[in-house]
Amino acid sequence: MGMKDKTYQQAEAMQIKAVRFLRDVVGDDEKANEIEELSVSEYAERKGLRLTNPSQKTNSKNERGGDMQDTRTKTELIEELEAYEGLVSEIWDSIVDVDSDSSKEDLISATDEVADLIHEFDPDSFEFNVDADTEEEEAA
Numbered sequence: 001m002g003m004k005d006k007t008y009q010q011a012e013a014m015q016i017k018a019v020r021f022l023r024d025v026v027g028d029d030e031k032a033n034e035i036e037e038l039s040v041s042e043y044a045e046r047k048g049l050r051l052t053n054p055s056q057k058t059n060s061k062n063e064r065g066g067d068m069q070d071t072r073t074k075t076e077l078i079e080e081l082e083a084y085e086g087l088v089s090e091i092w093d094s095i096v097d098v099d100s101d102s103s104k105e106d107l108i109s110a111t112d113e114v115a116d117l118i119h120e121f122d123p124d125s126f127e128f129n130v131d132a133d134t135e136e137e138e139a140a
Contacts, residue, residue: 003050010124011044011051017125018043025091025114087121 006014015035022032035043044051072080094113098106 005052006049012040015043
């Protein structure tokens, strides 16, 4: 499988989302910290991405040092919020019955379902390498 082209900003957003997912959904702070400590270029290399503008860095400050204004409309923000609320609801439905007494298979199944939901919601930001997962399972 070839490398996917991504801008620096796209790779940076993917890294931020991956860290948030590992921390908030998976609950793996150690792995989240590991990903967070990588540079965007290192993260892109690890994910098999080719940066199309690797020298560009995002700058969220304007010349006076203030934050740049978000250009999305109120309607766009509400639509985005509603989409995320729907995703969170679907994730909750997937994991609500999982508890400390659940079997390993139940936990894996719930995790896989959540990963699929997130990937379906935003496939560019949450890419899953099925081949790597299969190799890890075979090695175990």
